[in-house]
Amino acid sequence: MRGQNIGHGEKPNQTEDLGGQGSLAPPAAVSPETRLLSAFKKDTEDRKVDLARTEYFSEEGKTFEFRIVEKIKKQLSMHPTYGPECSSDLGLTEFTRRVTEVTLGKSARALMESKVLGVLTTGFTAAVHLGASLLEHWSIYVSWNSIYCTCCPGPSVDSVARIFQSAGVPDIRYYHYWDNKRCCICLENLLADLEKAPENSVVVLSASAHYPTGADLSQDHWYLIANLIMRRKLFSFFLLPFHGLCYGDLQRDAWPVQHFESKGMEFFCAQSLSHSFGLSGDPLGHLLCVSKRKSRLSSLKLEAADLVTSLCEAPSAGGVYVVTAVLSNPAHCAGWQTEVKNVVSRCMLIRYMLREKLRLLGNPSCWNHLTQQRGLFCYIGLNAHQVEFLSAVRHVYLLPDGCLNVSAINGNNLDYISESIHLALTVSP
Structure with missing residues (x-):
């Protein structure tokens, strides 16, 4: 891919193989996350999965609160x-x-x-x-x-x-x-x-x-x-x-x-x-x-x-x-750091498990980038048609650029998500 100096107010051609910087939307705009959440809530399919949220989710699929944070909040509530x-x-x-x-x-x-x-x-x-x-x-x-x-x-x-x-x-x-x-x-x-x-x-x-x-x-x-x-x-x-x-x-x-x-x-x-x-x-x-x-x-x-x-x-x-x-x-800081490291370790484990599941399904793509990336988010490498296939057919919601929140993957939905990604690559190349 050849680099280019993009001029005033221009963006690169949407068909080029580019990736980039993200952030939360400004207050006046409706973010992609908000639009997808609305679609997810309207979806009546039991197997639906929301991988577009920005929060950290526990293995039980719930938003997570650190124990030390919960403890301090309780102390705060005792002093109204x-x-x-x-x-x-x-x-x-x-x-x-x-x-x-x-x-x-x-x-x-x-x-x-x-x-x-x-x-x-x-x-x-x-x-x-x-x-x-x-x-x-x-x-x-x-x-x-x-x-x-x-x-x-x-x-x-x-x-x-x-x-x-x-x-x-x-x-x-x-x-x-x-x-x-x-x-x-x-x-x-x-x-x-x-x-x-x-x-x-x-x-x-x-x-x-x-x-x-x-x-x-x-x-x-x-x-x-x-x-x-x-x-x-x-x-x-x-x-x-x-x-x-x-x-x-x-x-x-x-x-x-x-x-x-x-x-x-x-x-x-x-x-x-x-x-x-x-x-x-x-x-x-x-x-x-x-x-x-x-x-x-x-x-x-x-x-x-x-x-x-x-x-x-x-x-x-x-x-x-x-x-x-x-x-x-x-003491609080040390306890909090331990919990944060556990969160990061779980996200890395999910990346390895997802990579192995996709490999075993026989997809010829190389998935090493999943474990070379870090943090809550993963750029899976799907195009817009494949992302649309996932939401419309499999009820798995990702951001339009193929970004997903790895913490939203757990033991209950890992197989279904892996199979869905494999199908998206096979049926909607």
């Missing part, structure tokens, strides 16, 4: 008058401090020199939207040329693009990430596209648990990308929507962010804590801003406070308290 008040419009100070430390590392130079701003938001989408809005303020210092996102033939990239567009960013461009024929990251094309990006362009990067592909860049890849971004004078905007659910370790998942900080680079990082803490229905996000100059952060802080007041509702106090309590207490 307690409600941690945000010390400023930017959120509870202790929350932003703990999340910033676990993302950058306690010994990060930017932290020591007070060149970091953390902002509490109502979920991941709000964090991305706030960061996109703050780029306009940042442009007082640097004149942005355009925003570069990864591209894919499906709805996932449209979501993150819509967030930037809704924040007033008109020039959205795309770079290659996924080679659908080889089922792997197309690094050469990625680097070639970024090499062509004009100076002062903003590059949107997935730090870990890449959505929808589940395929992450290696540390060697990140060394190359960091050097290119520094040399070309680009600005990084990291995405961490499933922070912790790639390796089961918040700091390891954030290694690319820490690497960029260690090289003295400026960047934004939008992240979610809801998934990694099992806070289903309690959206909790965070925007991290790292600057080379304290003076720039001071004015950015004032702008962020105004934007949070106008753009975002306040997150629930309970979710903020839970995350703060876990990250502030070494």
Whole structure:
């Protein structure tokens, strides 16, 4: 597949073998997940399976709550008058401090020199939207040329693009990430596209648990990308929507962010804590801003406070308290880390089992990419017709780009899902 520099507002031809970056849809749009959930609820078939949700599901097929989180919530319910008040419009100070430390590392130079701003938001989408809005303020210092996102033939990239567009960013461009024929990251094309990006362009990067592909860049890849971004004078905007659910370790998942900080680079990082803490229905996000100059952060802080007041509702106090309590207490944090690692281990086991089931069914395709990917999501490699066949004939619901949530697969539905995928490849090639 040959790389291309995609022009102003253009997306690659939908028939090309591209994959890309995903995010949650902006508030004004109906997400693919929402549309599929509606169709799933209307489906009366007993064997129906929803693989398009973004929550983590247990082996019993239920949304999962960590034991330590449940314990802290019970403690909170015993004190109904307690409600941690945000010390400023930017959120509870202790929350932003703990999340910033676990993302950058306690010994990060930017932290020591007070060149970091953390902002509490109502979920991941709000964090991305706030960061996109703050780029306009940042442009007082640097004149942005355009925003570069990864591209894919499906709805996932449209979501993150819509967030930037809704924040007033008109020039959205795309770079290659996924080679659908080889089922792997197309690094050469990625680097070639970024090499062509004009100076002062903003590059949107997935730090870990890449959505929808589940395929992450290696540390060697990140060394190359960091050097290119520094040399070309680009600005990084990291995405961490499933922070912790790639390796089961918040700091390891954030290694690319820490690497960029260690090289003295400026960047934004939008992240979610809801998934990694099992806070289903309690959206909790965070925007991290790292600057080379304290003076720039001071004015950015004032702008962020105004934007949070106008753009975002306040997150629930309970979710903020839970995350703060876990990250502030070494015993709680150790217990939570163990549970997160168990979640990640189960997802990897499901990947191996699905790969083996598909192999035994006699499908000639190579399924090694299933176990090379990580996190909750898997880019199975089906086309739009095959995905449509699964929902219409087999009542198995995936996102239109072939992304599925591996945690929704369990011992009760593994055989049926495997057979359904095999049929989709056989009957609807």
